[in-house]
Amino acid sequence: MFIPTKQAARNSLESFIPKCGSIYAAYRNYDREDTSNSTVSRISPWIRNRTLPEWEVIDAVLKEHSATAASKFIDEVLWRTYWKGWLQLRPSVWEAYQQDLTKLCESYSNHSKYTKAIESRSGIDCFDIWNRELIDNNYLHNHARMWYASIWIHTLKLPWQLGADWFLRNLFDGDPASNTLSWRWVAGLHTQGKSYLAKRDNILKYTGNRFKVEVALANEAIDVDPVDHPSPIILEEFPLIPKGKRLGLLVTLEDLSAIDWLDKKAGSVAQAGYFPLDAYKKHNMAPSVIKFHQDSMINQMDKNMPLFTDQDAAKVLEWIKAESLDGIIIAEPPIGPTQASLKSLVTSLEPAGTICYWARHWWDATLYPYATHGFFRFKKAIPSAISQLKVNLLKSKQQSLGI
Ligand SMILES: Cc1cc2nc3c(=O)[nH]c(=O)nc-3n(C[C@H](O)[C@H](O)[C@H](O)COP(=O)(O)OP(=O)(O)OC[C@H]3O[C@@H](n4cnc5c(N)ncnc54)[C@H](O)[C@@H]3O)c2cc1C
Incomplete structure (x- = not known):
């Protein structure tokens, strides 16, 4: 049902776009047995690894609907960014x-x-x-x-x-x-x-009455201790990526769109993929989940690009030497198993003098800092993210036309 290619992702999004306005707003809570009649998009697997990045989804929606008409759908896509920002600002919640x-x-x-x-x-x-x-x-x-x-x-x-x-x-x-x-x-x-x-x-x-639900469901919530969230940290600022260096781009399943945006930003001379296979296996990820993300990477990478795993630190070093790289660049991974695995890879490369540069996509850089409180406060940043999206799209159109 979920084919791990960019084309399949785009097809799914395209077919749902007519429903992103009033239909989504009115019927998104219905869980229909017949998925061909779904009133939710079912595009989350591709958004997850940024085969379909959030900005591309919203741009496609805004071509057919006004921001007001599609506000419910846009809000939901932004919930994902909100949660990511909220956790990024409070790493101790993940550790606990x-x-x-x-x-x-x-x-x-x-x-x-x-x-x-x-x-x-x-x-x-x-x-x-x-x-x-x-x-x-x-x-x-x-x-x-x-x-x-x-x-x-x-x-x-x-x-x-x-x-x-x-x-x-x-x-x-x-x-x-x-x-x-x-x-x-x-x-x-x-x-x-x-x-x-x-x-x-x-x-x-x-659910259209398709269940019986004969067992009595709890009518009282379990007792929990009062909520005490850690204060948000200040996000680390990354140094500018230096010009004129031979840099290798390492792409991860956290952001497959980095093949495009980070390559343009940093002008890499070589690209490779990195999949934290061992970390995923240690977390007991279902084989189908591992396969979906690995295939997504393979299908979007150039056939000649090497794909490393977290057992391949020595091979990454060989690649760096073979390509005469001065350093590598990686899109900042959000908190989770990939981040932990990448940090240990980078530490193991340091003795050989390899410098790693991290980069944050403008979408995350613009929105994460607003995830300090609830979604209501975060929502205030949405119009500025949409304006920035429009400016960036215009710039890249002008660049491609050589203006
Ligand atoms: C207990 C629980 C666990 C969840 N775990 C995940 C998870 O691991 N990964 C995940 O992406 N979502 C998770 N969600 C949020 C939500 O259920 C899914 O994003 C959504 O069901 C995906 O289906 P869709 O693509 O049809 O969504 P649509 O309704 O069509 O929404 C479009 C996109 O907006 C984003 N989105 C929508 N609703 C939410 C939401 N409530 N929170 C965050 N993003 C949202 C997704 O990227 C989604 O693809 C969870 C929700 C609950 C209640």
Whole structure:
């Protein structure tokens, strides 16, 4: 269903664009069995690795709709950037989650309720069907994710961290920020006093009555300690990429569009891909998820570009020598397994004198600093991001016409 190519991504987006205005605003909460009639875009797997970067999606939408008509859809795309910015400003939230997870994975490895949940044997019909859908299709509708997470946390009373981990391992769009922070929100840990409770009537209404939901769902949320978010850090400023150097571009699954924007910005003389295969395997990512992202990379890279993994530090060094590179450039990876893996690669290259330059795309640089509080405050930055998008598009058109 999700073909890992740019063309398939564009086709999906193009076919959904007519629905991005009033149809999306009115019907996005319906989880339809017939996906050909979907009222959500189902483009998240390609947005996740930036086969379809956010700015390209919004640009395509604005060609057919006004910003007001498509505001609901644009807001949702911006939720992704908001979550990423929010976590980038608070790395300790990810670290704490990882520490909890290590302990919980051990203590729950033979826990019967947990095992039944992930084996689609919870006895709650809708939950078990969504779990199968998650494993088979590596995708769930947003509303199904909310109901699923709510049942996991408030009805089955399983730790939210294990549910978040299960999603991250199985979703094609599994994203450390959107996923972890959405699970925290359902648990009531993100916004003081707000947790999400799935209700039978609501599930029946938005799924066309295709489930029975005979098991009573929790009508009270679990108790959580009062929310105390760490203060946002100041984002690191990266030094300018020097001119006149022989630089190699390392592209990761966090931003496949860097093949284009970062190459233009830095003028690289060689390009290679980097996939944190070992880190992904250690995180028990589903083989289908690994394959989706690896294939996405391979399909977008030039056939002659090498693809390294996190076991290949020596090969990366050989490549640097063979191409006589002065340094490498990488699009800043967001918090998560890829970031951790890249940091250790860069440390291992340092003794050989390889300099690594990091770069932040203007989209992230413009928007992340606004993710200090809630989405409402963040939203105020959307018009300036859209204006910047228009200016940049005009500039690149002029450049391509030689003006
Ligand atoms: C418990 C839970 C876990 C989630 N985990 C992830 C995850 O790992 N990765 C992920 O990308 N999204 C996650 N989401 C958000 C959302 O469910 C998906 O982005 C959305 O369902 C993707 O389907 P779509 O492309 O049809 O979305 P559409 O509704 O068509 O929206 C278009 C795009 O906007 C973005 N988007 C939409 N809604 C959200 C949202 N609430 N938060 C962040 N971005 C959004 C996505 O990139 C999406 O592709 C999660 C939500 C919940 C409740």
